[in-house]
Amino acid sequence: MTLTPVQQEAFRRLESFATASEPLAPYTTYKLGGPAAVFASPRTDTELALVGEVVRDTALPVLVMGRGSNMLVADAGYGGIVVSLAAMAEWVEFHDDVVHAGAAVALPVLARRCSAGGLVGFEWAVGVPGSVGGAVRMNAGGHGSDIAASLLGVHVHDLHRAVTAWVPVAHLGLRFRGSALADHQVVVDARIQLAAGDVPSSEAALAEIVRWRREHQPGGQNAGSVFVNPIPGELPAAVLIDQLGLRGCRMGGAVVSEKHANFIQAEPGATAADVRGLMEHVRALVHERTGFALRSEVRLVGFDDVLDEPQAGVLL
Numbered sequence: 376m377t378l379t380p381v382q383q384e385a386f387r388r389l390e391s392f393a394t395a396s397e398p399l400a401p402y403t404t405y406k407l408g409g410p411a412a413v414f415a416s417p418r419t420d421t422e423l424a425l426v427g428e429v430v431r432d433t434a435l436p437v438l439v440m441g442r443g444s445n446m447l448v449a450d451a452g453y454g455g456i457v458v459s460l461a462a463m464a465e466w467v468e469f470h471d472d473v474v475h476a477g478a479a480v481a482l483p484v485l486a487r488r489c490s491a492g493g494l495v496g497f498e499w500a501v502g503v504p505g506s507v508g509g510a511v512r513m514n515a516g517g518h519g520s521d522i523a524a525s526l527l528g529v530h531v532h533d534l535h536r537a538v539t540a541w542v543p544v545a546h547l548g549l550r551f552r553g554s555a556l557a558d559h560q561v562v563v564d565a566r567i568q569l570a571a572g573d574v575p576s577s578e579a580a581l582a583e584i585v586r587w588r589r590e591h592q593p594g595g596q597n598a599g600s601v602f603v604n605p606i607p608g609e610l611p612a613a614v615l616i617d618q619l620g621l622r623g624c625r626m627g628g629a630v631v632s633e634k635h636a637n638f639i640q641a642e643p644g645a646t647a648a649d650v651r652g653l654m655e656h657v658r659a660l661v662h663e664r665t666g667f668a669l670r671s672e673v674r675l676v677g678f679d680d681v682l683d684e685p686q687a688g689v690l691l
Contacts, residue, residue, distance in 0.1 A: 442501075
């Protein structure tokens, strides 16, 4: 990626903890897509604040990347600043039955640490390959629960306003696979309320969730469920897609999984455009034949024709 003068200026100011034209494909579970103009990995609150200063001065778009498990990056890449908190927010602390976790902590790791520590209620997260921060932003969940069920609140750094604040869960606008958090609002850490419980029973629950996922969901290059269930808890998107006989439907190197109809796999040689095109094809057919307008659960990054979620954000 050839940087514009504005992108070059942003990189120059962040160079001590950033790279230019950084390939994003290795950071995502789809393993697809182009580079970020600037990829920043702040190590301290001061460096994160500097990212905000550069964002404000350059007006470049900004994107926080966790573990890339719910994201499809366009083949052309992303022209803004991508922020990774892996260098400053991968820590966990236990305070009785309240867990403090940095935003970069992997959900399966946190689920296992909670279980081993005799805390129950977070077992569902062992099968979700995302980060704590990403889980908050999209209210990740599964197996009858979600992050909203145990979240007390988060510390958020607003890159536009240069302020960090504690935001209680009630003010995050959490909904089924979504929240009110805007792209410029960075979840730094979270506090999660759990309960004391039996370690063997909790570990058995973890094992059962892992077994179920392996049996019912495909591995390989994908980003989990592609579409949000149109009627949460009642009508899975996979059922609508399956009823139309779309398992195995292909576009280039992208294919609707034979194992789970709401997964789109990226096979060798696939492009992000293949995956995006197949998503749109499936969505159009479902709408035409059933009347349901499926909403993408996968974050589409760098696609010019994507209308992002409202960016007002939570009030800090």
